[in-house]
Amino acid sequence: MKKITIAIDGFSSCGKSTMAKDLAKEVGYIYIDSGAMYRAVTLYSIENGIFNGNAIDTEKLKQDIKNIRISFKLNSETGRPDTHLNGVNVESKIRSMEVSSKVSPISALDFVREAMVAQQQVMGKEKGIVMDGRDIGTTVFPDAELKIFVTASPEIRAQRRYDELKAKGQEASFDEILENVKQRDYIDQHRAVSPLRKAEDALLLDNTNLTIEQQKKWLFEQFNKVTG
Numbered sequence: 521m522k523k524i525t526i527a528i529d530g531f532s533s534c535g536k537s538t539m540a541k542d543l544a545k546e547v548g549y550i551y552i553d554s555g556a557m558y559r560a561v562t563l564y565s566i567e568n569g570i571f572n573g574n575a576i577d578t579e580k581l582k583q584d585i586k587n588i589r590i591s592f593k594l595n596s597e598t599g600r601p602d603t604h605l606n607g608v609n610v611e612s613k614i615r616s617m618e619v620s621s622k623v624s625p626i627s628a629l630d631f632v633r634e635a636m637v638a639q640q641q642v643m644g645k646e647k648g649i650v651m652d653g654r655d656i657g658t659t660v661f662p663d664a665e666l667k668i669f670v671t672a673s674p675e676i677r678a679q680r681r682y683d684e685l686k687a688k689g690q691e692a693s694f695d696e697i698l699e700n701v702k703q704r705d706y707i708d709q710h711r712a713v714s715p716l717r718k719a720e721d722a723l724l725l726d727n728t729n730l731t732i733e734q735q736k737k738w739l740f741e742q743f744n745k746v747t748g
């Protein structure tokens with residue numbers, strides 16, 4: 521069967537990667553979490569003195585960006601890809617609240633986006649890929665055959681993230697997560713380069729009242745309609 525490109529965009533913490541990973545596994549496609557790439561650049565910036573408080577040394581990051589290598593390796597225990605930054609597994613570190621609180625300003629930088637988008641387009645050259653993020657259907661793969669835009673209420677999204685962090689044994693405050701979710705949505709929607717928006721030809725999915733199983737089924741149906 522001819523392989524297609526699937527772009528899943530939407531607001532923070534609404535279940536994009538859960539859907540994307542499940543579909544990729546089901547149909548044997550590659551799954552790429554583009555948010556993990558921006559998170560890895562943010563972790564690099566935190567660990568390499570690019571942040572001074574909230575101020576970003578953009579000149580240093582501009583020089584360093586060529587040396588930031590991001591790759592994904594399958595974790596045989598979880599069956600899901602782990603993010604590696606310059607050869608080191610940073611999957612757990614990039615999900616911290618510190619990274620979440622700094623990632624949106626980093627991903628608003630034009631030269632950061634240029635570098636990430638170029639890598640993402642190489643990853644998707646052969647099609648057979650499901651990528652989730654903010655600008656996949658608008659900028660990275662504007663010709664994707666299937667585009668989905670996911671949303672859910674901010675409170676539900678914060679609750680899902682809170683439950684996830686708690687389950688992993690990480691410290692979490694619901695109010696802090698809700699604030700972070702709202703802040704990132706705002707920055708992501710209002711940045712100058714590739715702001716978060718629904719592509720005209722994307723299907724809208726509000727999964728506020730859907731279970732993981734229901735949204736998985738819905739996405740699989742959309743896939744079958746396109747490939748079908």
Ligand SMILES: Nc1ncnc2c1ncn2[C@@H]1O[C@H](COP(=O)(O)OP(=O)(O)O)[C@@H](O)[C@H]1O
Nearest residue numbers: 532533534535536537538680681684730731732
């Ligand atoms: N429909 C759903 N109902 C309840 N929890 C969900 C649903 N979809 C995803 N989740 C959970 O919400 C959390 C955030 O989902 P995730 O896929 O990481 O979101 P995103 O990629 O949009 O940030 C995860 O813990 C996931 O298991």
Ligand SMILES: Nc1ccn([C@@H]2O[C@H](COP(=O)(O)OP(=O)(O)O)[C@@H](O)[C@H]2O)c(=O)n1
Nearest residue numbers: 532533554555558623624627653654655704
């Ligand atoms: N294609 C993308 C993906 C993520 N991002 C940025 O990276 C941040 C983290 O993305 P993510 O997908 O891990 O976010 P969560 O919704 O999973 O928390 C987002 O808030 C955006 O600022 C982006 O700008 N473009």
